Amino acid sequence: xxxxxxxxxxxxxxxxxxxxxxxxxxxxxxxxxxxxxxxxxxxxxxxxxxxxxxxxxxxxxxxxxxxxxxxxxxxxxxxxxxxxxxxxxxxxxxxxxxxxxxxxxxxxxxxxxxxxxxxxxxxxxxxxxxxxxxxxxxxxxxxxxxxxxxxxxxxxxxxxxxxxxxxxxxxxxxxxxxxxxxxxxxxxxxxxxxxxxxxxxxxxxxxxxxxxxxxxxxxxxxxxxxxxxxxxxxxxxxxxxxxxxxxxxxxxxxxxxxxxxxxxxxxxxxxxxxxxxxxxxxxxxxxxxxxxxxxxxxxxxxxxxxxxxxxxxxxxxxxxxxxxxxxxxxxxxxxxxxxxxxxxxxxxxxxxxxxxxxxx
Ligand SMILES: Nc1nc2c(ncn2[C@@H]2O[C@H](COP(=O)(O)OP(=O)(O)O)[C@@H](O)[C@H]2O)c(=O)[nH]1
Ligand SMILES: [Mg+2]
Numbered sequence: 001x002x003x004x005x006x007x008x009x010x011x012x013x014x015x016x017x018x019x020x021x022x023x024x025x026x027x028x029x030x031x032x033x034x035x036x037x038x039x040x041x042x043x044x045x046x047x048x049x050x051x052x053x054x055x056x057x058x059x060x061x062x063x064x065x066x067x068x069x070x071x072x073x074x075x076x077x078x079x080x081x082x083x084x085x086x087x088x089x090x091x092x093x094x095x096x097x098x099x100x101x102x103x104x105x106x107x108x109x110x111x112x113x114x115x116x117x118x119x120x121x122x123x124x125x126x127x128x129x130x131x132x133x134x135x136x137x138x139x140x141x142x143x144x145x146x147x148x149x150x151x152x153x154x155x156x157x158x159x160x161x162x163x164x165x166x167x168x169x170x171x172x173x174x175x176x177x178x179x180x181x182x183x184x185x186x187x188x189x190x191x192x193x194x195x196x197x198x199x200x201x202x203x204x205x206x207x208x209x210x211x212x213x214x215x216x217x218x219x220x221x222x223x224x225x226x227x228x229x230x231x232x233x234x235x236x237x238x239x240x241x242x243x244x245x246x247x248x249x250x251x252x253x254x255x256x257x258x259x260x261x262x263x264x265x266x267x268x269x270x271x272x273x274x275x276x277x278x279x280x281x282x283x284x285x286x287x288x289x290x291x292x293x294x295x296x297x298x299x300x301x302x303x304x305x306x307x308x309x310x311x312x313x314x315x316x317x318x319x320x321x322x323x324x325x326x327x328x329x330x331x332x333x334x335x336x337x338x339x340x341x342x343x344x345x346x347x348x349x350x351x352x353x354x355x356x357x358x359x360x
Contacts, residue, residue, distance in 0.1 A: 004090030009073030100199035273347035
């Protein structure tokens, strides 16, 4: 899974990238801020993983993670920059929106910046659709092919949506239609998190950004979330640990680092849930799309386990914690279930896969 950071130059993308991935890429106060491309891995904090790790004391603890790409800033009318394959390959977009005053760019206007970015995404998609429609028309004039006629029909629908300034993520498509257009990797189809980057002095406005900046309509759109962070102060928070960090957070009026929420927002936006595997070697959270079958969940661990899948031993996180990690107790209480390959794994379940590896 891959998240693409997007937004105007100087909105705080690289600052947020460093926070998300624990990197230390230089942020740009004065340069053009455009010739950049960094990738890193963000760990998704999960108190359940911490608890399981404390119970089972494995050699290694692995959190769910996703890849983050920090790209060049995209200013209004600069959608050429959206053509990079990193944008196209992203599973979701994290739009960093400046909500702090900047001496050059002036007072912030998050609503304007959100509308402008969405417009760029929509126009970029419209160009792709129109180009394809021209070719389809030419081809259909020569010879009518059913597949192409069908594609033309779908693309015409998309054109009217885009012309009405509706992002494609808000257009309802059948799974067949969605499949037919997947290859285009439309930008306005990707789920998006508009993350307002607040001035450190305004951090307590965080929970009220939707009201303060008039973003109700934006927040209500499908596969769209509005969140917030104050990237510079969060960088200071991240440099502290334990009681010192707690004390600093309390001083700021925060319960936990805001970046934790940004990470779980991204996770939710991607439609991901976690299942856990436990062992002496490793306690690990695995991200899977909601609605994943047990055999496909096994495949994220190892393709051999999926191929030789027999059964999954499944229990809930809560049940396991309630008996302090004793599988004997779980079994005695009938809370350890055996499930087949089509079982739909739910968030927070612990899975142990039984499999055999066929020879030959
Ligand atoms: N006051 C304030 N300044 C910020 C914040 N986040 C980023 N900046 C500043 O904005 C400038 C540009 O940040 P950078 O992360 O390089 O932006 P990018 O061009 O979007 O990658 C830097 O000087 C940052 O210190 C913030 O939350 N508050
Ligand atoms: Mg940058």
